[in-house]
Amino acid sequence: MPGGRERELRRRIGSIQSTKKITRAMELIAATRVVKAMQRANAARPYARLITSVIEDLAAGGAEVDHPLLRQAPEVRNVGFIIITGDRGLAGAYNTSVIRTAERQVMAHTSEGKGYSLCCVGRKSASYFRFRNYRIDNAMSGFSDNPSYDDARHIAETVSESFLSEAVDQVELIYTEFVSMGTQRVVVRRFLPLIDTEMMAQEGSGTGREGSFEFEPSPEAVLEALLPRYTEARLYGALLDAAASEHASRQRAMKAATDNAEELITKLSRAMNQARQDAITTEIMEIVGGAEALGGGDTTDVDIALASMLAGTDASMATAAGTPPA
Amino acid sequence: MAVELDVELVSPEEVTYSGSAEMVIVRTVEEGDIAFQAGHVPFLGVLAPWSVDVLRPGGERDTFAVHRGFVEVSHNKVTILSDVSEAADEIDTTRAEIARQRAAEALAVDAEDVEAAAALERAELRLRVAAA
Numbered sequence: 001m002p003g004g005r006e007r008e009l010r011r012r013i014g015s016i017q018s019t020k021k022i023t024r025a026m027e028l029i030a031a032t033r034v035v036k037a038m039q040r041a042n043a044a045r046p047y048a049r050l051i052t053s054v055i056e057d058l059a060a061g062g063a064e065v066d067h068p069l070l071r072q073a074p075e076v077r078n079v080g081f082i083i084i085t086g087d088r089g090l091a092g093a094y095n096t097s098v099i100r101t102a103e104r105q106v107m108a109h110t111s112e113g114k115g116y117s118l119c120c121v122g123r124k125s126a127s128y129f130r131f132r133n134y135r136i137d138n139a140m141s142g143f144s145d146n147p148s149y150d151d152a153r154h155i156a157e158t159v160s161e162s163f164l165s166e167a168v169d170q171v172e173l174i175y176t177e178f179v180s181m182g183t184q185r186v187v188v189r190r191f192l193p194l195i196d197t198e199m200m201a202q203e204g205s206g207t208g209r210e211g212s213f214e215f216e217p218s219p220e221a222v223l224e225a226l227l228p229r230y231t232e233a234r235l236y237g238a239l240l241d242a243a244a245s246e247h248a249s250r251q252r253a254m255k256a257a258t259d260n261a262e263e264l265i266t267k268l269s270r271a272m273n274q275a276r277q278d279a280i281t282t283e284i285m286e287i288v289g290g291a292e293a294l295g296g297g298d299t300t301d302v303d304i305a306l307a308s309m310l311a312g313t314d315a316s317m318a319t320a321a322g323t324p325p326a
Numbered sequence: 327m328a329v330e331l332d333v334e335l336v337s338p339e340e341v342t343y344s345g346s347a348e349m350v351i352v353r354t355v356e357e358g359d360i361a362f363q364a365g366h367v368p369f370l371g372v373l374a375p376w377s378v379d380v381l382r383p384g385g386e387r388d389t390f391a392v393h394r395g396f397v398e399v400s401h402n403k404v405t406i407l408s409d410v411s412e413a414a415d416e417i418d419t420t421r422a423e424i425a426r427q428r429a430a431e432a433l434a435v436d437a438e439d440v441e442a443a444a445a446l447e448r449a450e451l452r453l454r455v456a457a458a
Contacts, residue, residue: 043340050336050407054398057370149338149409213400216354216371225355225372226396229409236338 006279009272013265020261026090027254033145034181034247041178041240048233055230057213058223069160069194069227073169078115080137080168081106082159082191083129084175084238085122086246087144092253094176094184094246095124101186102174106134117168119159121239137162145243152236160231163192175238176245184245191234194227284309329364332403333380335390337411343380343388350404351379352397362399369399375447377455378406389414391455393448414455422452 083102085095102125106116119138120126126139138158143151162168173191176184215222291306333350335343351361353376362369373395380388395408426449432442 040339044338046334046341047336047338047407050398050405054370054396054407057368057398057400152338153409213368213370216360216369217356219370221355222370222372222396229396229407232409233338 006272006275009268009275013268013272016261016264016268020258020265023254023257023261027251027258030247030251030254034244034251037145037240037244037247038178041237041244044233044237044240048237051226051230051233054226055223058215058219058226060213067194067224067227068164069192069231071163071193073166073193076114076169078117078168078170079109080117080119080159080162080171080192082119082121082155082171082173082175082235083125084173084242085120085125085144086242087123087141089124090253091246091250092256094249094253095122095128097186098174098176099125099128101188103129105172105174105188117162119155121155122242143239145246147236147239147243149232149236152239153232155239156228156232156235160192160228168192173235173238175242176249178241178244178248181248184248189238192231194230329402330383331362331364333406334404335378335406335408335411338409342411343390343413345380345388346383347380347404348383349379349381351381352376352392352406354397362404364402366399366402368401369397371397373397373406373408375451377451378411389455391417391451393451412452412455417452417456419453419456422449422456425449426453 081102083098085098089095106118110116116135117137118129118134119140120129120136121140122144123141126136126141129136138155140151140155159171163171170190171192173189175187175189177187178184288306330346330348331350333343333345333347334341349361349363351359352371353359353374354371355374357374360369360371373392375393378390378392378397380390382388390406391412391414392406392408393410395406395411398405398407425445429442429446429449432439433446436442
């Protein structure tokens with residue numbers, strides 16, 4: 001049936017066009033969100049830096065404590081994992097790469113005979129691991145694209161609790177580090193036990209300031225109050241990084257999708273134009289054939305109508321119309 | 327006074343306040359108020375849930391309700407790290423009043439309720455700071 005293929009192509013182009021509109025909108029939204037997420041990550045930096053520098057001062061002040069969060073288990077039997085992914089997909093390889101790294105880590109530890117405990121942050125990791133029958137001890141979601149400090153505190157408290165109750169002897173934090181707009185990479189960081197104060201101090205800026213601090217109530221008490229805040233700040237930083245990475249990945253994925261849609265539309269439009277041209281040719285040939293069969297070669301109304309129609313089409317079509325149909 | 331203190335109030339989300347001051351008054355967990363002026367020795371302390379007063383060079387006073395945090399003083403710079411703090415003019419007094427009543431009621435029913443006691447303390451601190 002002439003025009004059938006054309007109609008089908010037109011419908012496909014229409015559907016791709018509306019998909020393109022959606023991906024374009026998502027791209028623009030992600031672009032504004034990534035800027036906001038970066039600003040939040042930058043705004044959160046002073047606190048994290050200062051907490052580290054306080055620990056530095058404490059290390060210089062000679063605070064040595066036996067805090068439970070610093071407990072190094074003689075033998076690691078259970079490993080906890082905090083896996084930070086997004087709540088939603090359509091962000092390229094963002095979620096999959098975190099999940100893949102996490103699964104590899106879990107397998108590596110279980111193959112050594114250790115137990116695992118999962119804390120899934122973000123709907124995507126929770127649904128992946130649940131589907132594969134992993135045991136999930138904690139799942140939190142609903143804030144991946146805009147985490148608040150309270151969310152970080154909640155996670156840090158939950159995880160610290162299971163560490164303090166010796167349900168896990170070690171906690172790994174798996175998230176996506178935001179290096180720049182173009183680069184984000186999945187990292188695995190030791191979350192608990194906290195390494196000793198000197199190491200923490202070295203992790204920071206490393207600017208040695210003079211000691212002789214006065215501590216109130218005592219260096220040990222300050223450190224004890226500080227360590228939980230430190231874990232929260234670290235987790236908050238990780239959440240913010242992950243959020244910025246998610247938006248950057250989504251922006252990139254949606255840009256690629258929009259470009260692909262554009263390309264597809266161009267290709268399909270060409271195919272559609274050709275199909276339409278073919279359909280017109282066939283139709284004209286049918287008319288000519290019909291006219292010749294009716295009129296028997298005399299100049300009729302049909303001929304006149306045909307001549308005026310042909311004046312509008314190109315020469316090759318005129319030739320085609322002139323030859324008798326097979 | 328020639329030398330002034332740099333004051334920064336930093337929350338995990340952002341730097342909420344920064345300015346210069348003649349004196350900063352805080353309260354540490356040892357139940358003692360401590361005031362800092364320029365030239366104070368390096369100091370590091372855990373803050374009690376109490377107000378932080380910043381006396382500005384012009385004689386103005388900025389007050390904050392700090393529910394938890396640390397204070398660090400070094401090189402004429404006072405840094406207050408707190409994950410729960412509010413400036414006096416940000417406090418919603420009606421809300422704090424409602425919270426205070428609710429906590430007081432809960433405490434009347436169960437005197438051992440630690441959460442209600444903490445809520446009451448927070449609400450009272452808010453009201454006191456807002457009134458100052």
